[in-house]
Amino acid sequence: MLSLQKILLLHVLACLGRLAHGSDIIHGTKAPENSMHYMASVQNNMGQHVCGGFLITEDFVVSAAHCNDSSLTYVVLGKHNLKNGNHQKIKIENKIIHENYQQVGLGNDIMLIKLSEKVKLGHGVEIIQLPPAEINLKENQVCQVAGWGKTKTHGKPVDELRVVNVSVITSKNCEEQWPGLPANVICAGGYNTTKGFCQGDSGGPLVCHGFAVGVVSFNYYKNCTYPNKPNIYTDISKYRKWIDEVLRKKKRLSKVI
Numbered sequence: 001m002l003s004l005q006k007i008l009l010l011h012v013l014a015c016l017g018r019l020a021h022g023s024d025i026i027h028g029t030k031a032p033e034n035s036m037h038y039m040a041s042v043q044n045n046m047g048q049h050v051c052g053g054f055l056i057t058e059d060f061v062v063s064a065a066h067c068n069d070s071s072l073t074y075v076v077l078g079k080h081n082l083k084n085g086n087h088q089k090i091k092i093e094n095k096i097i098h099e100n101y102q103q104v105g106l107g108n109d110i111m112l113i114k115l116s117e118k119v120k121l122g123h124g125v126e127i128i129q130l131p132p133a134e135i136n137l138k139e140n141q142v143c144q145v146a147g148w149g150k151t152k153t154h155g156k157p158v159d160e161l162r163v164v165n166v167s168v169i170t171s172k173n174c175e176e177q178w179p180g181l182p183a184n185v186i187c188a189g190g191y192n193t194t195k196g197f198c199q200g201d202s203g204g205p206l207v208c209h210g211f212a213v214g215v216v217s218f219n220y221y222k223n224c225t226y227p228n229k230p231n232i233y234t235d236i237s238k239y240r241k242w243i244d245e246v247l248r249k250k251k252r253l254s255k256v257i
């Protein structure tokens with residue numbers, strides 16, 4: 001059963017992916033040039049930022065399933081400033097969405113993007129490690145979330161990548177704030193603090209100890225400035241097998257071709 005609250009939430013969220021400029025990081029700082037080289041900007045056919053993502057192999061980027069729409073065309077890697085021309089802009093070859101994904105807010109919000117060619121690693125582009133199938137995030141553990149999303153609820157998107165520290169919230173505490181929370185999510189930031197993500201940050205990583213443990217999925221209504229419920233991420237450790245399987249299949253396919 002969906003509560004009214006949840007239906008409203010879903011409505012808002014359903015719009016998130018379609019907003020050309022999604023959420024920005026709230027109360028963050030500019031990401032240092034020498035950090036987070038795995039960050040990807042997923043863009044439409046006009047070269048506008050739609051969602052975040054992160055590079056996990058030379059030709060695969062992880063993002064959120066709710067970021068998918070028919071306009072997605074490019075992945076941009078290697079530059080924190082999207083206005084700077086010196087980056088790798090690669091065409092999307094294929095998008096693979098988790099088979100159980102239905103709608104943002106209902107879980108399984110994960111998408112793999114296959115690039116049409118391999119990126120050149122180095123010079124501001126690198127891969128981020130995925131967590132093992134079993135991870136143990138501790139309450140209040142400090143992690144980072146980054147993105148080119150809005151920096152306040154009704155704000156404008158940014159050109160410079162921004163990053164903010166957020167604390168992990170236990171699923172027990174999170175479920176108290178979010179009755180009916182989907183399975184396989186991580187809660188961090190956005191509650192009891194004014195730090196978190198906003199529209200446009202969707203698809204970006206939650207980074208703990210150098211591992212990409214979560215994918216930015218949804219927040220409460222569009223209220224990013226003082227959200228009163230935790231921010232929700234897809235728990236990547238729960239999708240390790242699915243990711244590995246997709247990568248294996250693609251490798252086999254490309255060998256056949």
Ligand SMILES: *[C@@H]1O[C@H](CO)[C@@H](O)[C@H](O)[C@H]1NC(C)=O
Binds near residue numbers: 069070095
């Ligand atoms: C992505 O969205 C487009 C447009 O809604 C849809 O046609 C396509 O099937 C979706 N892709 C996947 C992999 O579900």
Ligand SMILES: *[C@@H]1O[C@H](CO)[C@@H](O)[C@H](O)[C@H]1NC(C)=O
Binds near residue numbers: 029142165
């Ligand atoms: C973010 O957290 C890290 C690790 O706990 C810490 O070293 C860093 O100073 C924090 N940054 C900010 C801006 O609070």
Ligand SMILES: *[C@@H]1O[C@H](CO)[C@@H](O)[C@H](O)[C@H]1NC(C)=O
Binds near residue numbers: 192
């Ligand atoms: C919220 O913050 C208060 C005061 O800092 C603290 O006592 C409480 O445990 C926090 N609640 C959660 C769920 O983090």
Ligand SMILES: *[C@@H]1O[C@H](CO)[C@@H](O)[C@H](O)[C@H]1NC(C)=O
Binds near residue numbers: 223224225226228
């Ligand atoms: C966001 O939520 C806070 C706390 O509930 C509220 O005070 C504020 O007015 C809300 N802002 C917007 C733009 O809805």
